[in-house]
Amino acid sequence: MAFGTASPRRAPGRLKSWELDEARLRQLKVNQNRLMDELHHTCQWGTGERWGPRDTETGMRRLSLSDADKEARDWFVDATRALGCDISVDAMGNTFAVRPGREQGPATFAGSHLDTQPSGGRYDGILGILAGVEMLRVLQENRVETAFPVGVVNWTNEEGARFPISMMSSGVWAGDIPIGHAHALQEVGGGTATVKSELERIGYLGLIPTSYEAMPMAAHFELHIEQGPILEKEEQKIGIVKGVQAYRWYTVEVIGQEAHTGTTPFGSRADALLAASRMICASHTAAADHGALASTGVLTLSPGSVNTIPGKVKFSLDIRAPSDNIVDRLEKHLKSDFDAIVSTESTKALPLSVTWRTDSVSPAIHFHKDCIAVVRASANSVLGGEALLREMVSGAGHDSVYASRRCPTSMIFVPSRNGISHNPKEYTSPEDCAIGAEVLLQSVLRYDGLRSNLNS
């Protein structure tokens, strides 16, 4: 790759990261206007649906490996190279911009993704990358020298929207998704483009193997919008993300008996929709009792006629909890609840039945205690105390899930207005974006300082 060559080494810094005390760290300020101007500048590539009158009040549609994605990637390469970084692109298009430190070694990374949902917003993923670039700018303008390299990584196809695997390329990097499988994935919607053909087409099929061994990371910090309502509701500014919830997805199928709504008394029915409705209600009650979540987002029935009792209903069931044990217990509880509903609703002549299919299992992720501690110290510093921060567990998956399998990792959440994401109206205020970026900056510097102390 053309980008793979090293840029000239920078002159020794005025500030040494390993010498920064709390007071000096606090002086390293993110430039809020610059951060937001640059963020909105990059949203010219893949601008989406308009929701308000201002220039910046649109969503984004920047599908992975599209022309718009290529333009955003090119900007990322140019911007980080201009800030003194070496650029490496791997065989999945993951792009690592690394700013050299005093010593050789794996970099401490800020990472996220530049791709969006087809009807996404300006913050999910994008903020994490732009805050990383702003971090490089702050280091540059303050002539900070770090003990080890620091960098920013843009992961390919986090959304799984165009090519249907989420967190695809961090998954390949971690060794959990075979590269052949990822390369061969076809775009959704009937097109013939594959991940590999599109990587080639836009010039991002790099030569470096996609692997934690070929491109090790010392740590991975990800600033991300919360995508939920908790911080806003609690009037807090920073979520220190300790891990990611466990979740399991199931398809539950209830089989009853089609019958005429007018001629079939209740005692002679096997109403698959009534049983499914009771199950959905029961899943919420049980999940609340276990401190977990249960949700149904898809439900289909047949035959689908006003005067015919449904004989078959299928619904999705998504259960989540901070620990795998809780998910286990909730699954057991619900299987027993659903069996009880089926047996209560059945008559001798007309039995109902229920079957479960497990579609997806994602164990709980626990981030690294050092990274969590570093984020906590940084948030404390930026916010001047504990009142405006809280520990959280992420409800959604992120590239940090796969990163955490191969290096110390944590995440930083900032508030999402109305808890909305994956929507053009996704919004985080400039102030909150800047606070998050400052926590990210400090976290990377503190972690670098930690490495230096451990090594000295």
Next chain:
Amino acid sequence: MAFGTASPRRAPGRLKSWELDEARLRQLKVNQNRLMDELHHTCQWGTGERWGPRDTETGMRRLSLSDADKEARDWFVDATRALGCDISVDAMGNTFAVRPGREQGPATFAGSHLDTQPSGGRYDGILGILAGVEMLRVLQENRVETAFPVGVVNWTNEEGARFPISMMSSGVWAGDIPIGHAHALQEVGGGTATVKSELERIGYLGLIPTSYEAMPMAAHFELHIEQGPILEKEEQKIGIVKGVQAYRWYTVEVIGQEAHTGTTPFGSRADALLAASRMICASHTAAADHGALASTGVLTLSPGSVNTIPGKVKFSLDIRAPSDNIVDRLEKHLKSDFDAIVSTESTKALPLSVTWRTDSVSPAIHFHKDCIAVVRASANSVLGGEALLREMVSGAGHDSVYASRRCPTSMIFVPSRNGISHNPKEYTSPEDCAIGAEVLLQSVLRYDGLRSNLNS
């Protein structure tokens, strides 16, 4: 119409209907084999899906005004004319076969329909017509003279399957559906054929106005399969149908807020599907309390993604009860229940809302006491007592609903195996068909006798 001419008058009968005592009535036997052979003979026109190995083990697909329907109609005209009937065809293709009596006057009719659902069975409608023809045969072979004319009417497009109005032509006859509207109806599925063009094409666009004034009926008796499980479950043979349930159809729409299933705590959700599920459960509880029925056969939601809480759910609600008062009370009860569910599930920031749209209102139908009494006496006679009969309210609509608006009417139900209808597997045993046909025969004769006594 060619059929409209009168056939030669029959010689005076050996038996006079107005002189028949209970013992002699009981001697007038339906020929079960002849009835069933003829029924299955007519099922050569529009034979449907096979469900068993025997010749007669198929369903029916005889859409109204199709070629198959024309062939069945031609058979009906030929068979009834051969039995001494005058044939009249009206402007909707309703076909009245009338056997003259001692005196002039409107006939007492057995009526039903020869059309079927696209995936229907051999009994719904067909049995009522075939039992009427068998009635004519029994009268013929026993040389019975009736006081007034008796007849059989085949109503056009009862099913509303090909042309989407149920009980279409009895509705025009009763003055409830304008003939212009009915004539202009296009076939479903994108074809350009209309009711009128198809009536012309198959030669059944009659000259007689479709009206209870142009073709008055003294009474209308309809033998029909129950289409429900009650008679089979109670091991009874005859349902004396006192009327037809009131029903109302609604579309209920619940609006909440789309949100991520993983990042949105229960307290921050406005889950439209959870609320809808609670409503469906509540509708069953309330309907049971009121002695009514409530059913949901259609439910759609958006956006329909496993990890997105549905922001909008629409579902059909079909409520039925023997009286309009009960339906009124149930509707009120459910509106209050649904409002309560919406307010319990709402949070201040994220309100849910529910709206009702009424799609269809069908008031309760109460059949005529004289006709009900005549059916009861006939069923008592045929079954030798009260044990095997019961009074019922029809859950489904029939041509008798419209007939009852313009003449004394009642219906006779026979058991449906497993309560199944509108399905190839619809089945009623030959014995039960014959019992029903014998009750129909006696009912028409008893009603004719009643008219004679009233007039004497």
